[in-house]
Amino acid sequence: MTQPVIVTDSTADIPEDIAKQHDIHVVPLRLMFGEDTFEDGVDISAEVFYKRLVQSEQLPTTSQASPADYMQVYQEIMNEYPGSPIISFHISSGLSGTYQSATIAKSMLEGDPDITIVDSKSASYGFGLLVVHAARLAAEGKTVEEIVRSVEEVRRQRKLYFLVDTLEYLQKGGRIGKAAAMIGNLLNIKPILSIDEEGIIYAVEKVRGRKKALARILERFREDLGGVQNINVAVGHTADPASAEPVLEDLSRDFRLQEVILTNIGPVVGTHVGPGTLAVFIWPA
Secondary structure, three states, rough: OOOOOEEEHHHHOOOHHHHHHHOOEEEEEEEEOOOOEEEOOOEEEEEHHHHHHHHOOOOOEEEEEOHHHHHHHHHHHHHHHOOOOOEEOOOOOOOHHHHHHHHHHHHHHOOOOOOEEEEEOOOOHHHHHHHHHHHHHOOOOOOOOHHHHHHHHHHHEEEEEEOOOOHHHHOOOOOOOOHHHHHHHHOOEEEEEEEEOOOOOEEEEEEEEEHHHHHHHHHHHHHHHHOOEEEEEEEEOOOOOOHHHHHHHHHHHHEEEEEEEEEEHHHHHHHOOOOEEEEEEEOOO
């Protein structure tokens, strides 16, 4: 069997150098600011996006990649790597129709293409780390079945929390009501968010003040990991890598950090959570 080829979408928020290093094929989602359309991670950077987001009176809209987009990518891979199976990982089907687009694309290809479509049931580097893990296993010569099984094991062990800085963007995107957002902002409420087993974002708890919320996230990690000492960690930020430093510093007091990744929360995910968001992903080393 030839080596599996790994595909994902841009909401995995994998740093560009890591995607290139592991030959991960990334299909961009789209972002619309009024009449301007951008491909996520291709022709708009996180730095430019967040500056424009703050200045814009209207929330941008996002669009999943189409079945035609995936058909083109899959066909190009099959032409370039004949006989190689494809494993295609996507943002949670509970958050986007991207997984469905990929599934439709597979069904429209001629023959019986060897393509495995995986619903990550996560978002941002919460599944980006799974994609990178899969690419490493593929390079080691593991089979599709072995890769998918190992990825599922890492997914079960991985813990993640998001901290949004303002409720404004959750409200604009229809995730919470206007009154709840207004009261929350007035009281300096910082909801701690996570993603459940079905791939749906939910509020774990609400804490007053960012400093207390970050401290509570670290407490939850200690509870979740139950004595595990060696961990890998990734911190997603909104074009503000300095904001990740205190988190890593605090984590290093309780855990032995192995692989450490800093990554931007990209424009598509950032549209819904807003600037100042921090996402922390931990999985055993």
